[in-house]
Amino acid sequence: MQDMSQMSATDQFIFYMQENGLYVFNQFLDHFLISIYGVLLAALVGIPIGIFISKYGKASNVVITLANIIQTIPALALMAILMLVLGLGKTTVIVTVFFYSLLPIIKNTYVGITTINKGVTDAGRGMGMTKTQVLYMIELPLSLSVMITGIRIALVIAIGITAIGAFIGAGGLGDIIIRGTNATDRTAIIMAGALPTALMAILSDILLGAIERQLDPVKRQQKKVISPM
Amino acid sequence: MRSILLASAIILSLLVSGCSFSNNKEDSTIKIASVVTTESQILAYIMKYMIEHYTDEEAEIINNLGTGTVVHQAMVNGDANMSAVRYTGTDVTGPLQAQPIKDADKAIAFVQKEFKEDFNQTFFDSYGFENTYAFMVTRETAEKYNLTSVSDLASVAGELEAGVDTSWMNREGDGYKAFVEEYGFDFSRTYPMQIGLVYDAVDSGELDVVLGYTTDGRIASYDLVVLEDDLNFFPPYDASPFADNELLEEKPEVKDAVERLIGTISTETMQELNFLADNNLIEPAVVAEQFLKEHKYFSGGGE
Numbered sequence: 198m199q200d201m202s203q204m205s206a207t208d209q210f211i212f213y214m215q216e217n218g219l220y221v222f223n224q225f226l227d228h229f230l231i232s233i234y235g236v237l238l239a240a241l242v243g244i245p246i247g248i249f250i251s252k253y254g255k256a257s258n259v260v261i262t263l264a265n266i267i268q269t270i271p272a273l274a275l276m277a278i279l280m281l282v283l284g285l286g287k288t289t290v291i292v293t294v295f296f297y298s299l300l301p302i303i304k305n306t307y308v309g310i311t312t313i314n315k316g317v318t319d320a321g322r323g324m325g326m327t328k329t330q331v332l333y334m335i336e337l338p339l340s341l342s343v344m345i346t347g348i349r350i351a352l353v354i355a356i357g358i359t360a361i362g363a364f365i366g367a368g369g370l371g372d373i374i375i376r377g378t379n380a381t382d383r384t385a386i387i388m389a390g391a392l393p394t395a396l397m398a399i400l401s402d403i404l405l406g407a408i409e410r411q412l413d414p415v416k417r418q419q420k421k422v423i424s425p426m
Numbered sequence: 427m428r429s430i431l432l433a434s435a436i437i438l439s440l441l442v443s444g445c446s447f448s449n450n451k452e453d454s455t456i457k458i459a460s461v462v463t464t465e466s467q468i469l470a471y472i473m474k475y476m477i478e479h480y481t482d483e484e485a486e487i488i489n490n491l492g493t494g495t496v497v498h499q500a501m502v503n504g505d506a507n508m509s510a511v512r513y514t515g516t517d518v519t520g521p522l523q524a525q526p527i528k529d530a531d532k533a534i535a536f537v538q539k540e541f542k543e544d545f546n547q548t549f550f551d552s553y554g555f556e557n558t559y560a561f562m563v564t565r566e567t568a569e570k571y572n573l574t575s576v577s578d579l580a581s582v583a584g585e586l587e588a589g590v591d592t593s594w595m596n597r598e599g600d601g602y603k604a605f606v607e608e609y610g611f612d613f614s615r616t617y618p619m620q621i622g623l624v625y626d627a628v629d630s631g632e633l634d635v636v637l638g639y640t641t642d643g644r645i646a647s648y649d650l651v652v653l654e655d656d657l658n659f660f661p662p663y664d665a666s667p668f669a670d671n672e673l674l675e676e677k678p679e680v681k682d683a684v685e686r687l688i689g690t691i692s693t694e695t696m697q698e699l700n701f702l703a704d705n706n707l708i709e710p711a712v713v714a715e716q717f718l719k720e721h722k723y724f725s726g727g728g729e
Binding site: 209212213216217219220221284285286287363364365366368372373375376379383385386 | 457459460462464467486487488489490491500503504505506706707708709710711712
C-alpha cells in the first residue's frame with residue numbers, strides 16, 4: 198500500500214478520483230436530481246402563481262412578501278422544521294429546495310409579464326385576440342427569458358442547499374464533504390466533494406444563461422437582422 | 427412556433443419529473459440508517475449491496491446521523507426501517523435504558539428480547555466483530571514486559587504512561603475510576619486526549635499504553651497489540667445488523683440476505699476495511715463493494 202500521508206493534496210485528489218470516480222459520479226447525479234426536482238416543482242407551482250398575481254395586482258404584494266419571508270429563513274433551519282413533519286431523507290430536501298425556489302420564480306414571472314410594453318398587448322387586443330390568446334401568444338413568449346433567469350437563480354441556490362441536505366441523510370455530494378471534515382487531514386476528500394458541487398452550479402448557470410439569451414426577444418431580433426448579411 | 431414547442435417541452439419534462447418524484451416517495455423502499463462513522467457507512471453499503479444482490483428491492487441509505495440514539499429515533503418514527511450496525515453495549519444503556527451487562531451472551535440475548543417485545547424490531551446475531559474500548563501497546567512494549575492481558579500490566583504499570591479518551595476519564599460505571607478499582611492498579615500518569623490521537627501517540631513512543639477502539643484501522647497498520655480484558659471490565663459492544671420486523675415479514679428475502687452476513691466480518695477484517703477508508707482515501711461505498719465482490723457476496727462458495 199502507498200503511504201497516503203506522503204502525497205501532496207493534489208496527488209491525493211487525483212488518486213481519490215481514480216479510486217472512487219464512479220461513486221463521485223453517482224453522488225453528483227443524485228445531487229443534481231434532488232436540485233432539479235425541487236426547482237421544477239417550484240416552477241410548476243410558481244409560474245402559474247406569478248401569472249396570476251400579474252393579472253390581479255392586489256394579490257402580488259401578499260404573495261411576494263410571503264415568498265420573501267420564506268427566503269429569509271436559514272436553509273438549515275427550514276430543513277430542520279420540515280424534517281419534523283416529513284422525516285429524514287431526500288423528500289425533505291426536495292421540499293426545502295422547492296420553498297427556496299418559489300421566490301425567484303414567482304418574482305421573475307411577475308416582473309417578466311408586467312414589464313412588457315403595454316403597446317404590444319394593446320395591439321394584440323386590438324387585433325381581436327382573447328385574453329388567453331394574449332397570454333399565450335404575446336405575454337408568455339416575451340417574458341420567457343426573464344422566467345428562465347428566475348429558474349437559473351433558483352437552480353444555483355438549490356445546488357447549494359442540497360449540499361446541506363447531507364446532514365439529514367439525503368446523500369449527494371454533501372456526503373463526501375462531511376466525510377472529509379470528519380477525517381483528519383483529508384483536504385483531498387473535501388475537494389472531491391466541493392469542486393464537483395461548484396462545477397455543477399457554474400455549468401447549470403452557463404447552460405441556462407445560454408438558453409435565456411436564446412429566448413430573449415430583443416437579442417433574437419438582432420440575430421435575425423445580422424444573419425442575412 | 428418555436429416558443430410553443432419550447433413550452434410543450436417544458437411541460438413534458440415537468441410531467442416526467444413529477445412522476446419520478448412520486449415514485450421516490452413510495453414507502454416500500456428499504457431505508458438503511460447509518461451514523462457518521464466510517465465503520466457504520468461501510469456496513470450500510472455492505473447491507474445495501476447484499477440486499478440489491480439477492481432481492482429485487484432498492485435500498486436507500488440515510489447517512490450522517492449523529493448518534494445511535496438518532497438512528498433509534500429515526501427507526502421508531504419510520505424514517506428508516508433498517509440500521510447498518512447496532513452495538514449491544516450502546517443499545518443496552520441507550521434506547522433500552524438498562525444497567526450495563528458485562529456478559530456478551532447475556533447482553534445480546536437481552537437486547538434481542540427487549541427490542542422484539544418493545545419495538546417489534548430484530549437485533550440480529552453479531553456480524554462477528556465487536557467495537558469496544560481496549561488497552562493496546564506496541565509490539566516492542568508487549569515483548570519487553572511480556573504482556574498479553576490487562577492484568578499483566580499490574581506489575582509494570584507504575585513505570586508506564588497511558589493515554590485515554592477524554593470522555594472515558596469521567597465516565598461512571600466503566601470509566602477510569604471503576605477501572606482502577608476493578609484491576610487494582612494505576613499508571614504512573616494518565617493523559618486524557620482526543621481518541622483519534624492515541625494511536626499515533628503510542629506508535630511514536632510518546633506514551634506506553636493507550637485505550638482505543640478495537641476496530642480502528644490503525645491497530646493493524648501500526649502493528650499494535652490489543653491486551654485481553656481478562657476481568658471482563660468493559661461491557662461488550664458486539665456489532666449486529668438491525669431491522670424492523672414489519673419489513674422482514676413483508677419481505678423475507680431481505681432477511682435471508684442480511685442473515686448471510688452474520689459471523690462473516692471478524693474484528694481484523696473490520697480493521698482492514700476501516701483502514702482502507704480512513705487512510706487510503708477509498709470511499710466506504712467502494713470499500714464495501716470490493717469486499718463483497720472478493721467474497722462473492724457470501725454466496726456459500728458454489729455459485
